[in-house]
Amino acid sequence: MRRLVLAVALLAFGGSASAQAPLPFVLKQVGPGVYAAIDGPAHKAGSNAGFVIGDDGVLVVDAFFNQDAARALVSEIRRLTPKPIRYVVNTHYHADHTGGDQMLRDAGAIIIAHRNVRGWVRVNNINLFGDRITPELRARIEALPLPDVVTDKDLTVWLGSRKVVVRTVLGHTGGDLTIFVPDAKVLFCGDMLWRKVPPNLIDGSVSEWAESDATFANMPGAAQIRYIPGHGDVADMKDVREFRGYLLDLRRLVGEGRKARLSGDALLQNVAPKIKAMHPDWTISDRAIAAEVKYMDQELAGTKKRPVPQSD
Ligand SMILES: [Zn+2]
Numbered sequence: 416m417r418r419l420v421l422a423v424a425l426l427a428f429g430g431s432a433s434a435q436a437p438l439p440f441v442l443k444q445v446g447p448g449v450y451a452a453i454d455g456p457a458h459k460a461g462s463n464a465g466f467v468i469g470d471d472g473v474l475v476v477d478a479f480f481n482q483d484a485a486r487a488l489v490s491e492i493r494r495l496t497p498k499p500i501r502y503v504v505n506t507h508y509h510a511d512h513t514g515g516d517q518m519l520r521d522a523g524a525i526i527i528a529h530r531n532v533r534g535w536v537r538v539n540n541i542n543l544f545g546d547r548i549t550p551e552l553r554a555r556i557e558a559l560p561l562p563d564v565v566t567d568k569d570l571t572v573w574l575g576s577r578k579v580v581v582r583t584v585l586g587h588t589g590g591d592l593t594i595f596v597p598d599a600k601v602l603f604c605g606d607m608l609w610r611k612v613p614p615n616l617i618d619g620s621v622s623e624w625a626e627s628d629a630t631f632a633n634m635p636g637a638a639q640i641r642y643i644p645g646h647g648d649v650a651d652m653k654d655v656r657e658f659r660g661y662l663l664d665l666r667r668l669v670g671e672g673r674k675a676r677l678s679g680d681a682l683l684q685n686v687a688p689k690i691k692a693m694h695p696d697w698t699i700s701d702r703a704i705a706a707e708v709k710y711m712d713q714e715l716a717g718t719k720k721r722p723v724p725q726s727d
Contacts (some may be wrong), residue, residue: 418489419691428441433612436483436487437455437613438455438487439454439455439457439459439460439461439479439483439484439487440452440453440454440455440459440463440464440479440484440487440547440557441453441455443489443649445465445599445601445641445643445649446596446598446599446600446601446641447598447599448467448468448469448496448577448599449465449466449467449468449596449599449601449641450465450466450467450468450491451463451601451603451641452464452465452466452479452488452491453647453648453666454479454644454646456593459483459484459485460479460480460481460484461479461480461481461511461512461514462477462479462480462509462511462512462606462645462646463477463643463644463646463647464476464477464478464479464484464488464512464642465477465508465603466488466492466617467574467577467579467594467596467601467605468492468495468496468498468574469477469498469573469574469575469576469577469579470574470575470576471498471499471574471575472498472499472500472501472502472574472575473496473498473499473500473501473502473574474501474502474503474504474572474574474579474594475488475492475493475500475502475503475504475519475524476503476504476506476594476603476605476643477503477504477505477506477512477513477515477603477605477645478503478505478512478513478514478515478516478518478519479511479512479515480510480511480512480514480515481514481515482514482515482517482518485514485515485516485517485518485519486515486518488515488518488519488527489518489519489522492546494620499523500519500522500523500524500602501523501524501525501574502524502525502526502527502572503516503519503520503524503525503526503527504527504528504572504581504592504594505526505527505528505529505532505562505592506591506592506593506594506603506604506605506606506607506645507528507529507532507538507587507588507590507591507592507605507606508528508529508531508532508535508540508588508590508617508722509540509543509588509606510540510543510544510556510702512605512606512645513528513532513540513559514555514559516559516560517559517560520560523582524658525563525564526561526562526563526564527562527563527564527565527566527570527572527581528559528562528564528565528590528592528593528594529565529566529567529583529590530565530566530567530590530725530726530727531567531588531589531590531722531725532561532562532590533561533562533565533725533727534725535556535588535590535722536556536559536561536562537556537558537559537561539618539722540556540559541553541556541557541577543617546575550647553656565727566581566583567583568583568653569581569582569583569587577596577598578596578598578692579594579595579596580594580595580596580597581593581594581595581627582594582595584607584627585620585623585627586607586619586620586621586623586624586625586626586627586628587605587606587607587614587615587618587619587624587625588606588618588619588721588722589618589620589722590656590722590724591605591607592605593605593607593631600636600639600641601640601641601643602634602639602641602642602643602719603643603649604629604631604642604643604645604655605645606643606644606645606646607624607627607628607631607645608628608631608642608643608644608645608654608655608658609644609645609646609647609650610644610646610647610649610650610654610658611647611648611654611657611660611694611696611697611698612646612647613661613699613703613704613706613707614646614662616706616707616710616711616714617706617710618722619710619721619723620714620719620721621662621665621666621689621711621714622666622714624662625659625662625663625666628655628658628662629661631655632652632655632656632659637652637655638651640652640654642654642655644658657694659667661690661694662698664690664693664694665686665690665707665708665711666711666714666715668685668686668689668690669682669686669708669712669715670715672685672686673711673712673715673716678712682708682712683704683705683708683709684709685706686704687701687704687708690704690707691704
């Protein structure tokens with residue numbers, strides 16, 4: 416399924432939509448003036464995004480994979496409010512979250528990201544696609560806008576009297592941000608949270624990731640918080656715990672397989688049926704689980720290559 420998702424997303428990255436095209440995402444109000452844009456069943460947006468309407472402007476979270484989806488997001492914001500679009504916060508550098516940044520910038524947004532994103536967005540996204548890269552996709556990645564404001568610390572953004580807290584967190588890439596709207600009890604998690612689908616571990620550290628997700632699930636008032644994942648539907652505290660449980664299950668099963676001296680395909684054949692049985696309502700493709708086991712094995716072996724932190 417992941418291969419299909421990617422193929423559709425790749426097409427959408429370069430394609431153009433007609434004016435009558437249905438929205439590539441489902442817009443869900445998750446608090447007063449706070450919206451989650453959840454990737455539709457055809458995965459044309461490539462990931463989730465969202466936005467926060469404050470007193471004097473709008474802050475957008477992520478920009479989807481392509482300009483068409485980002486354009487549709489701008490139209491939806493315009494339908495809801497005449498206030499200026501002032502910021503887009505990228506949760507991390509992956510192109511399925513930053514691919515539409517130029518559309519947001521053209522709409523007036525300043526791009527905020529983790530400090531590492533400036534060095535990674537045009538370079539590491541090419542590695543991310545591996546042998547699935549095309550010349551057109553490469554050219555688009557190399558032309559992605561660089562963030563305007565970067566941070567390696569927590570940041571408070573004020574939309575008039577509305578407070579938005581941008582936090583640096585560890586786990587998915589080494590340059591991850593979450594966005595919390597305290598008055599609405601909404602946490603945009605980016606790819607620190609996936610709901611009922613396996614996460615992309617290519618740049619991740621499962622041990623850091625599971626620790627960060629524990630802090631999300633233990634936030635004050637967690638039972639009332641809406642958690643917006645990077646992929647999958649709007650989540651709650653139970654989903655955060657379940658996702659963390661998946662990461663820990665994967666680590667334990669791969670660790671047990673390694674202890675039994677399994678590697679490569681034998682390790683995969685050992686782990687895949689067990690983790691699928693433990694998470695029966697998840698969508699776990701063969702391609703996805705093969706990647707999960709490979710990257711988890713590398714992390715436990717201490718051979719995992721992660722993106723190198725960047726200086727300004
Ligand atoms: Zn990602």
